């Protein structure tokens with residue numbers, strides 16, 4: 378218990394140091410130069426797929442793109458769509474959710490390798506790379522149950538994401554999310570930019586009640602299989618608090634290959650990569666964290 382406490386405390390300190398380091402102007406300018414060089418090397422790669430192009434453009438202009446089930450489908454290859462359907466079917470059929478509410482990348486890759494591989498599908502990598510303008514890493518894969526009547530903590534508090542300067546997150550609902558079902562909540566990118574004095578991190582409720590105007594808050598009610606594609610660094614967002622039913626979701630995250638932070642919980646443990654390595658293409662291997 379003591380060692381767990383020490384580990385968590387030293388992680389917080391390391392994160393704090395890195396956060397300060399990244400705000401230093403010379404560090405920022407080196408990061409920006411490196412990013413431009415990576416983008417130049419990657420080159421402009423126009424995407425032919427019309428919906429993919431549309432999503433990428435909307436992501437660029439608005440930072441968030443809600444996608445109804447049928448529309449998300451067109452972004453998934455056949456194998457990925459089958460896996461999403463299978464998860465939804467199992468959850469509707471009373472499947473017992475694994476012991477912990479949050480399955481991190483390592484758990485998902487070990488327990489459900491085919492689900493993990495959804496994030497490595499070509500179209501999703503194309504989308505992430507088109508938006509980022511450079512090669513990406515599939516940096517995180519979560520399967521989450523938000524239990525109803527839980528109290529607000531972590532991603533249920535307003536925040537922007539810190540993993541990189543820009544990133545792509547695809548949050549797929551695995552059950553129908555109706556009012557009271559813990560819908561994803563967000564502000565538009567322009568409303569986010571207008572929030573005064575916000576620095577990335579979780580906003581406690583009493584602060585959020587003053588600084589995140591009620592009239593700007595939006596939420597996404599949608600059926601199972603729908604998704605929100607967003608850049609969490611550009612929009613304030615939070616997971617809604619489910620009051621009527623548990624909410625289940627799959628979240629896929631992409632960053633550049635030189636992210637600002639690699640959150641410890643997103644790391645794969647030794648040997649996990651080997652479980653799927655043989656079945657991956659060269660591109661997929663390169664996108665592995």
Ligand SMILES: O=C(O)CCC(=O)C(=O)O
Pocket residue numbers: 532533538546548560561562609614615616617626628
């Ligand atoms: O699950 C959600 O609705 C939001 C998740 C979230 O806030 C995040 O991944 O940063």
